[in-house]
Amino acid sequence: MISSLTAEKLACARGERQLFDGLSFRVRAGQALAVEGANGAGKTSLLRLIAGFLAPAAGRILVKTGDNESDDAEERGRQVGWLGHLDGLKPQMTVGEQLSFYARLYAVGDADLPSVLAQVGLGARAEFPCRYLSAGQRRRLALARLVVSRRPLWLLDEPFAALDTSGQALVSHLMARHCGDGGIIIAATHDPLGLGNESLKL
């Protein structure tokens, strides 16, 4: 389990444009960090830096696990549960197939998939092709995949997007439970997370 994630003097540039520079923060196990900022401020880029998709122009990201502290991007990526603004769902596959695929890919087993689907309100939709899901249902399925991944570091890009009131409550519940279990959440959002969390303005 990760005990903390520390960013030290991070800088990120996309093309000729410097998005941020000298960015430092620390998030400990059980805590959430809301990353706020205007469109184009670099919220998604920061999440992609933490996930290891992007290399920082300067600075480093350290993940502490027990006594071991590492800045290895690939190692960090193996701890990440990712909820991007794209849902990553295939219209040709059913809800159950989709979830089962990721459970097997992440080597976490697919025994509890029905209960996770029920948690996100898609219990009766396991055989439903993803092409017929609404935007909100697709987001719920992406949330189910996040839960199934059993990763300690959740990186969420606009987690409340496309969800109705009950869906937003579900996200809040899942995030609170994840933090309660000792996980870490870093979320790029325009909405308050409602977790008594720290926030970072870009």
Added chain:
Amino acid sequence: MSAFVTLLLRDIRLAARSGGSAALALSFFALVATLVPLGVGADLHLLSRVAGGVLWVGAVLSALLSLDRLFQGDFEDGSLDLIALSPLALELTALAKIAAHWLSTGLPLTLLSPLLALLFNLPGPATAILFVSLLIGTPAVSAIGAIGASLTLSLKRGGLILPLIILPLLSPAVIFGAGAVQAALDGMAAKDALGLLAAFATASVLLSPFAAAACVRLNLGG
């Protein structure tokens, strides 16, 4: 089930459900093989002489039809981010995708080739060599195609550039494959050409996952 097999089976399933990229490739291959004899005329000797080259070029062009989607579908819908974060190394991800492409496209094209060889009056022994050469060589088409597909991943209409990148790289496969058929037609041993083709295909399949994974990493960061 390992993550590698899981991804391989998913890609084969998607290929089967996506309007049949294999069916499209097979239809294109059959059309090319039908049109050439119509254009060349009823000179059976000439047809059998050009059969190896025409069928090899037809198979390569047919396999190209679905190559641009090798990574692009997963890139566009966000799946590639999730796959990249899985325990499966990106090199093995690329290898799984190459294998899935070959099983859903290259292998069906190879299985169809003896039937199309009839249109070219290709003798039995030369047809057998054609079949073996495609069996050995089409994995190289998928493997080298994966490099092009990963390079053009984030380009709009990258599929148009893809053939320009990979066709020159595939010329050894066409030369050795068609050469093996020609040797069989001339009553000579085809094993030299098949050996070179096998060496080319082995090197392609072993090395291209590393190149493709590097290109995917660049595109995920971009």
